[in-house]
Amino acid sequence: MRFFVNPRAALPIYQQLVDQVKSAVASGMLQPGQQLPSVRELAGELAINPNTVARAYSILEAEGLIQRRQGAGTYVAEKPQHKxxxxxxxxxxxxxxxxxYHQxxxxxxxxxxxxQALLRWKIEEVD
Known part of the structure; x- marks a missing residue:
């Protein structure tokens, strides 16, 4: 998966990354167990501060969407929690x-x- 950020956007860069990962997991573009780029690798690719990537990964980990494995990297959680x-x-x-309203x-x-969004994202009713 390729990540993109817009430094001029109103949304902070770390949040742009969080949103992209969430969307990719929800759409199936990122699969459970799939490895994500390292903090340094992604920061270098996007020309951003590594702390920004680390912050995004920390948020995603706290939300149960990714797992960090000591010495092995960062992966999409096998069973994303979707807290x-x-x-x-x-x-x-x-x-x-x-x-x-304004439109x-x-x-x-x-x-x-x-x-349409419910159908597109295959969100079903829960009894």
């Missing part, structure tokens, strides 16, 4: 709703977008 953080999801949903998107269209 639920509803506060973060609510905040992101609010940001989405603000954007939808004058109606409720029906919003529901259709949500349904």
């Amino acid at each position: 639920t953080n509803l506060d973060t999801l609510e905040r992101k949903l609010d940001e989405f709703m603000v954007e939808a 004058k998107i109606d409720a029906r269209t919003l529901r259709q977008l949500l349904e």
Whole structure:
């Protein structure tokens, strides 16, 4: 997988990396057990501070999405935990709703977008 960062973006670089890994795991682009680049390797490739990559990896590890193996590297977790953080999801949903409001998107269209996203990401209802 190839990572990209935009130093001029409002989103901090470490968060850009976190989001890219999360998206790649969710889409299957990164598979359980797949090795990620080392901190030094990724920092060099992206021309960023190694501490930035280390911070992103620490967040992903705390969320259960990656595992660091002493002397062996960093890997996508065999069974990613996907720890639920509803506060973060609510905040992101609010940001989405603000954007939808300013673009004058109606409720029906919003529901259709949500349904399409649920299908695209294969998110099923839990009984």
